[in-house]
Structures are given as structure tokens and as C-alpha cells.
Amino acid sequence: MLEKREVRFVPGVSRDDMWAKAWDWWTRQGFALTKSGPYRCHGASFYARIGLRREFDLIIDEANGGCTVDLTFRAVLTEEGLIAGAVTAVVLWPIAVLGGAVSYSEYETDARNLLLAFWLFVAANPGAPSASQTPSMPPPCKGCGSALLPDWKVCPYCGRAKDA
Helix, strand or coil: CCCCCCEEEEEEHHHHHHHHHHHHHHHHHEEEEEEEECEEEEEEEEEHHHHHEEEEEEEEEEEEEEEEEEEEEEEEHHHHHHHHHHHHHHHHHHHHHHHHHHHHHHHHHHHHHHHHHHHHHHHHHCCCCCCCCCCCCCECCCCCEEECCCCCEECCCCCCCCCC
């Protein structure tokens, strides 16, 4: 349904350090991770509000003076989302069309923000331990630890208010 792929070079960090940092970050975002090869992983998380499963594949390779991070992020419509969409479409066609557009737009924004938060985390002070905070890194949610971007008022993962 939706797929985004980005490959970036991260200077001054080893593949082992990047692996630990990335694994920790995606776990804190609520993704179930599985190792799919050396320095490769797959993650999945259900996005209940709009019936999508978020998935990503991550590959980290050594490069001269740092490492490259290859991230593919995609949305997969779940059976629950498909059924709910079909029922709504039959019963309330105009609302279903509007609801589908809003849901896709919401997911697109969430995916973009999640990728941005990951890249900011990766780029911020690459040699430091993954739990450290820097001014360029989004603050974590006080409820679940997920990164919260500036335009979010409520954590989309646990529902806690940003300032609570």
C-alpha cells in the first residue's frame, strides 16, 4: 500500500554500535523485531487506529569512516482494516471515501514522522549511548518511551498527553 526507502551514510559510528542503537530505538517504538541476517532485521507493529500493520526492513553495512543504514518502511492493510473499510463503504459511501483519505493522510504523516525521528536519533551524537538525549532528538513519551515529534500533542502509541 505504502512504501518508503531511504539509505543514509552515518559517519563515525561502527556497524556494531549502529546495530545496538537501531535495535533499541525500534523496540522502544513498539515494533516486534526479528533478526533476518547479519546486521539485518525486520520489524512489525499494528497501527490499530486505521487497521494497518507497519513494517520495516533494516540493513546496516560497514562503510569507510562509518556505516550505511538502508531502511525500507511500508504499510500493509490488515484484514480487520479491509473488512471495516468495506462495511463502511457499503453503509456510508461518502463518509468512507473521506475517512479513507484522512486515514491514509494520517498514516503518511505518521510514517514520515517516525522515519524523521529515527534519522534524527541516528544522527544525534552517534558515539553516545542510545539512551542519551540531545537537543535535536525528539523527547520520549513519559508513558511508553516512543519518540514524540513537536507537532504531536498525544502519543499515537499509548495515548498519553505529551505534557502529562
